[in-house]
Amino acid sequence: MNNINVLVTGSGSLYGVAVIKSLLKSALKLKLVATDTDPRTLGLHFAHRGYIVPPAFQEGLYYEKILDIIRGEKINAVFVASSHELAFFSGHKEEIEAATGAWVFVNPPGVMNICCDKWLTIKFLKENNFNFPGTIRYPEDRALLEKFIREAGFPVIIKPRRGAGSEDLYKAASPQELLSLVKGREGFVLQQYLPEADGEYTTGICAGADGRVLSAVTLKRILRDGMTMSAEADDYEHLTDYCRQVAGVLKPYGPCNFQFRLLEGRPYIFEINPRFSSSTGMRCLLGINEAEILLRAEILGEAVSPRKAVKGSIIRQYKDYIVPTGRIRQLEKESFCVNRPG
Incomplete structure (x- = not known):
């Protein structure tokens, strides 16, 4: 294969930009195509070509647009760089590959299910004899709370079963603080604090x-x-x-x-x-x-x-970049831009 055409979706994310910059350093002959929902995202301007797409939750529109891009750009490989698009590509991987011949680098639904739910992650580790922090669900395991506190001690980590980064993550230092933080909440796990x-x-x-x-x-x-x-x-x-x-x-x-x-x-x-x-x-x-x-x-x-x-x-240090305003305007108007030959 003389040239590999690569699509990076969700290219404006921190890791989307990292994937594109990594591929630009590669010795392989590549044409990089990027997609995102916002014309003011760096990945669209680092890649050889950029496309504006609907958000992935508009599944029908998103699916058709992605297929059009993959076919039109003769894409060989798809990298998914937005957490909001993972479920879509995982669920449609075989369908997209059969329809286009492109490889979609995304985890299968079974792996996604385990990893995207922190309670199922702990269950997987426990069932396969790997180390894991003591964990209970809240409010489902409320009856186990006293035993959990006795064994785990304080502080206790409180976080949503599904979520990323530090959003809605708390550290409770006492029983009173713990009860205050979980009051009225659902879909959380309480976890042993690891030093x-x-x-x-x-x-x-x-x-x-x-x-x-x-x-x-x-x-x-x-x-x-x-x-x-x-x-x-x-x-x-x-x-x-x-x-x-x-x-x-x-x-x-x-x-x-x-x-x-x-x-x-x-x-x-x-x-x-x-x-x-x-x-x-x-x-x-x-x-x-x-x-x-x-x-x-x-x-x-x-x-x-x-x-x-x-x-x-x-x-890591954040860096500012300048891009032509005309290119942003073109993306806003035409939903497509060419940054360089590829």
Whole structure:
């Protein structure tokens, strides 16, 4: 294959931009096509071509527009870079692939179901004998609350079963505060607090269609508002191997990220994100270009050998970009722009 045409959806997200920038660094001959709902998102201006699309919840309109773009641009591979689009592509993956011949890099519904519900994540870990923090549902397990507090102690983490980042996440320091925070709420989990002393870690794994792990790297991360703002790559191979074991049972396809802390020196996973993450660009800088690895393994059929990340620290700093106003106006008017030959 002389040229690979790649579609990155939800390209304005932090990890959408990271995927595009990673692919622009690739030695492969690529044409990058980006989609988003807003003309003022960077991914649309970094890619070779940009398209405005309806939001994914307008499923019929979104489906037709995506099919038109895939066919019109002769897309070979689709990367999903918006959490709002994951369910759509997971549910329509086989249909889109059959209709267009493009590969859609998204996790299957079974994996999505486990990972997008924090209670089901804990159930999966428990049933497969992996470490997990003590967790109960609220309000369904209200009768177990006293026993849970007795065993977990304080503080207690309160978070929605479904959600991302630090939205609606709380830390209760006492029984009174806990009851105040959960009063009137539904669809939450209460979770044992894992100590911060040894830091927090993220392991990024990319897996091929056969479940084989193509790349895996662990970073120790420093968070702000649920986002990785700096990270360190070091000798964390034992932690990476642990997450490889979990992935071997979960069998994700494409990108997957495991978030965990250490308790008595052992990793306790508390969240699995079935997508590219905010640290995708960091891993690329350290020598692990996940998007390129997936293209080489799945599209080109190359034998991809495991790569070790460069040791070092990454500091994230936001950067301002200037784009032609005319290009934004064109996207607003025509829902399409060409940024450069591809």
